[in-house]
Amino acid sequence: MIANALTSVDISVSFEGLKALSAVNIAITRGAVTGLIGPNGAGKTTLVNVLTGFQTATQGHVAMDRVVLDSAPAHRIRHLGIARTFQSGRLFSDLPVLDNLAVTGVGLGLSRGDSEARAAAMLDWMGISPLADRIAGSLPYTDERRVAIARALMLEPKYLLLDEPAAGMSAAEGDDLVALIRRIVAEIGCGVLLIEHNIGMVLRICDHIYVLDSGEIIEDGTPASIRTSEKVRHAYMGTQADAEGEIL
Amino acid sequence: MTHRPSIFLRSLSTPLILILVLVAFLALATFMNSGPFNQVVIDGLVKVTLVVGLYVFIGNSGVLSFGHIGFTCLGAYATAWLTIPPLMKKMALPGLPEFILEAKLPYGLGIGFGALFAGAFALVVGKILMRLSGIAASIATFAMLAVINTVYSNWERVTGATSSVVGIPIVRVVWPYCLAAVVSIVIAHLYAISRSGLALRAARDEAIAASASGVDIGRERLIAFVISAVITGMGGALSAHSVGVVTPDTFYLNLTFICLSMLVVGGMNSLSGAVMGVVVLSVIIQVLRQFEKGVSLGGTVVSIPNGLQEIAIGIVMVVILIARPTGLTRNQEIVWQGWPFKRVSAATEP
Known part of the structure; x- marks a missing residue:
């Protein structure tokens, strides 16, 4: 176990005999961006679910800063400072944007007034204060994504797990996201886990990358080593190697 | 920033407007009814208390409860036990513990204890029920109602079984009922703007994201469940004092149906919906009752057959729900945005 890191130690998950993850070891370090890539169905979201208390591991355990998290429920995990976003956004669609953020404040024990103040400050930090009074269900896709990240950043978590935050974004919006993730690491000091299909983005900003395939980590290393890994090219890109070859 | x-302050206009609506409703009812109008008004106010109580749980959690009228039953019998003269109790309900048999409390205390009894019961039952969600939770609350009804219909020496329990002090003045309705509106509003209320509405929208935001959904649901049980229990106790008689079947399916209808017609996700639903349906019911008795219009007496009232209410409900599936208030709070209240974002801000 590593200090200042969120680690999965030999995590295995089976669904009725089907192995979704087998003996997965990863470490998400504070103040760095860790990438997790792999084809659809590789088990990336399952791993995030285990790390955030939404899924119990069949074997192995999760440890944060050398402390083992004993299959705590999801809301307890958030109290410990591990936050996440979801592929589908999952905003509280009937509530205004400000309240979407304030929910985390009250969930973590602040008064409603303090939560609103923190939420307003966070929207300001993200540069989306004008959205504060909009009903979340009425937001366009890109704003929805930004609000989801702002919500996860409330009260400055130690670790932030982003599940495909760039899905459906244009190249320019992707650049904004890269800048935002860099700011999160630099100014808040989170350890960020980035799950993305946009390989270019992952190679650009990650300090360390894990490659998951069929529930197993088949390779990990720096972007440079992943870029040149024959194993990764073969397993992950498969038949798409030509099409995406230039990114790699 | x-x-x-x-x-x-931002949300203060909502309860004030609702209380004003209630007062207007009272004034109108007083003005229109020449007969035994007190009973009509009192019934309406008891319904406001019950439906507002239902809203606290259903509106904030999004879990439909069929069981809350069970709390009404608990509240009604609790005040009966405490306020009926000891001599009558010893004959009718000999199975009660000695200290309750000897008690002869004023009705105000009886109502208070009735509310607390319902709340305490909800705390125990809710610890188990609030682990469930969705349709499983709804069915479990319905089972709770059935269990309460069965126990109260059979525990001869404590509840008098299915026979009427009489001798409850009758309160015919309007103000206690009005006070109770106002208190329940204030409690419901304070809950809605509380930390727990916000967390619970978030969980109603997106349970998974609420957990990921640190919300302990089971705990927040239990808080709402107990508060709503206290209010519906108080409503039950009030209802007992309004007629002086209780039977278990007064607090069963009919009352469950009418209260849920009022909430759904008004808009079940808002406090304004709960109050408006009661006001609108009560007025419709009252008008139809008048027509059943016969109304003189320009010399000819117009009347509708008895029983048409229930059918008409059913039709009114269907029409409202087709035209406005989210209820008369569209699940939003009535707010006054002008002076002296600062402008707030439209709707859903309770």
């Missing part, structure tokens, strides 16, 4: 007034 702009300064925003506190949630208390």
